[in-house]
Structures are given as C-alpha cells and as structure tokens.
Amino acid sequence: GAVVSQHPSRVICKSGTSVKIECRSLDFQATTMFWYRQFPKQSLMLMATSNEGSKATYEQGVEKDKFLINHASLTLSTLTVTSAHPEDSSFYICSARDKGWGNGYTFGSGTRLTVV
Amino acid sequence: AQSVTQLDSQVPVFEEAPVELRCNYSSSVSVYLFWYVQYPNQGLQLLLKYLSGSTLVKGINGFEAEFNKSQTSFHLRKPSVHISDTAEYFCAVSALNTGFQKLVFGTGTRLLVSP
Numbered sequence: 001g002a003v004v005s006q007h008p009s010r011v012i013c014k015s016g017t018s019v020k021i022e023c024r025s026l027d028f029q030a031t032t033m034f035w036y037r038q039f040p041k042q043s044l045m046l047m048a049t050s051n052e053g054s055k056a057t058y059e060q061g062v063e064k065d066k067f068l069i070n071h072a073s074l075t076l077s078t079l080t081v082t083s084a085h086p087e088d089s090s091f092y093i094c095s096a097r098d099k100g101w102g103n104g105y106t107f108g109s110g111t112r113l114t115v116v
Numbered sequence: 117a118q119s120v121t122q123l124d125s126q127v128p129v130f131e132e133a134p135v136e137l138r139c140n141y142s143s144s145v146s147v148y149l150f151w152y153v154q155y156p157n158q159g160l161q162l163l164l165k166y167l168s169g170s171t172l173v174k175g176i177n178g179f180e181a182e183f184n185k186s187q188t189s190f191h192l193r194k195p196s197v198h199i200s201d202t203a204e205y206f207c208a209v210s211a212l213n214t215g216f217q218k219l220v221f222g223t224g225t226r227l228l229v230s231p
Contacts, residue, residue: 006159032217043206043221044160093159095219105219107152107159 002028002098006108013084013115021079021111023094029074030096034105035067038091050077084115118143118211120222128228131199137192137225139181139207146212149190150219151181154204163205166190177201202229 003026013019023033031052036044048069049057056069066088068080077096081088094108119142129135141147148167152160164175171183181192190207207222 004159009157034219043223044219046218046220049217091157095160105150105162107161109159110157112157 002096002106004030004094004096004106004108006094006111008111009109010112011114013113015085015115016083018080018082019084019113021081021092021094021113023077023079023096023108025075025096025098025106028096028098030077030098031074033071033077033094033096035069035077035079036093036095038093038110040091044093047079081113084113086115089113089115118147118209118220120207120209120220122205122207122222122225124225125223126226126228128230129197131229131231132196134195135193135197135201135227137205137207137227139190139192139222141188141190141207141209143188143209143211148210148216149181149183150208150210151175151179151190151192152206152208153177154206154224160206163192197227197229199229199231201227203227 005024007022033050035047037047038044046059047062050069050071052071058064071077093110095105097105121140150165151163154160163179164173166173166183174180179194204224204226206224208219210216210219
C-alpha cells in the first residue's frame with residue numbers, strides 16, 4: 001500500500017534556530033501533500049496544503065514566513081520551522097493522497113518538535 | 117464549512133466487550149467520511165472510509181461503521197475489543213466544496229481497553 005515517510009521522528013532545537021521536516025511518498029507520486037499540527041491530547045489542525053511546483057496554500061492564522069513549505073518534486077515536501085520558539089513545540093504530521101480515492105489519505109509517522 | 121463532532125472524549129471498555137464510538141458531522145454538501153486510529157507518538161492509520169454505495173463499511177482490525185445521512189452520523193463499532201485497540205480514534209470528513217481535498221477532523225475519542 002501507499003507509504004509516506006516522515007523524518008525526523010523527534011527533534012530538539014534551540015530557540016531561534018530553524019528545523020526542517022521532510023515528508024516523502026515512497027511508492028506513489030503525490031501532487032498534493034498536507035501538513036498538520038497536533039497539540040497534546042487534541043485533534044489535528046491543517047496548517048497548509050502543499051502543491052508540487054507551486055506555492056503552498058496556508059490556512060487562516062498560520063504564519064507563512066514562519067512555516068516554510070516546499071514541494072519541489074512529486075515525492076517530497078518539506079516543512080521548515082524558522083526561528084523556532086518554545087510555543088512552536090508540537091507534533092507535526094504530513095499526509096499525501098495517492099491518485100484516486102482507493103487508499104484515501106496516507107499519513108506520515110509524525111515529528112515531535114521540542115524547542116528549548 | 118464542515119465540522120465533525122465526537123461527543124465522547126474517552127470511552128473505557130473491558131476486553132472482549134463491544135464498543136461504539138460516535139461521530140456526527142455537519143455539511144451542506146456531499147461528503148466523504150473516514151475513521152483513523154492513532155497510537156502514541158505515531159501518525160494516523162486509516163481504519164475505514166465511506167465514499168459512496170453501501171452505507172455499512174467494513175474496515176481493518178474488525179471495525180465497521182455505518183453512514184446515516186438522515187442523522188448525519190458515522191459511528192464506529194467493533195463487536196469485541198482487544199487490549200491492543202487502546203488508542204486515539206479520529207473521525208474526519210472531506211467535502212465536495214473543497215474538491216474533497218481537505219480533511220476536517222473531530223477532536224478524537226480515546227478508547228481505553230482494560231482486562
């Protein structure tokens with residue numbers, strides 16, 4: 001079945017630094033990928049929709065300059081948290097949809113970001 | 117806009133007992149419906165989905181759900197749960213007016229299975 005690989009699974013960074021999270025579709029091409037943020041014991045909130053070869057579409061309230069999304073190929077999307085602060089600490093999850101709806105959305109395993 | 121309501125934040129149940137996790141949605145247009153399971157510090161795994169056709173949908177791990185359009189519900193059921201079913205369960209909807217692109221999630225229900 002469709003597999004989405006997300007790295008790293010955990011990262012700890014210092015306040016003010018930037019962190020890049022990668023999301024790869026391993027056995028299918030994904031023209032669209034999605035980035036979510038999940039706070040402890042809460043649901044997933046869509047941050048942005050990443051479109052291959054074009055600019056990402058951000059949800060209302062999400063800072064474009066803080067959360068940089070790049071979707072340079074049909075199998076890779078990256079989320080860069082710039083100038084990270086402790087309040088950016090969260091669980092970030094990506095997802096992608098294989099063509100057609102046979103498999104629905106496939107989610108990555110998530111990245112636990114801790115900013116100290 | 118669409119919304120999903122999962123009324124039960126936590127459902128405790130004994131092993132081998134049946135369970136139902138409730139999900140209601142709100143939408144003025146056609147929807148696709150999904151149930152996902154999340155284990156600690158992991159991504160989401162698709163349990164089952166309703167796109168069209170038969171309203172009773174069977175998924176993995178013995179779960180099933182029934183789409184009820186008149187009650188705008190998509191409750192998840194399992195006749196006999198195992199300890200390993202302990203996890204967070206999310207109901208989600210995508211709608212025609214977003215090209216079925218965006219998933220809107222409920223707040224989740226934690227299923228706690230005890231011996």
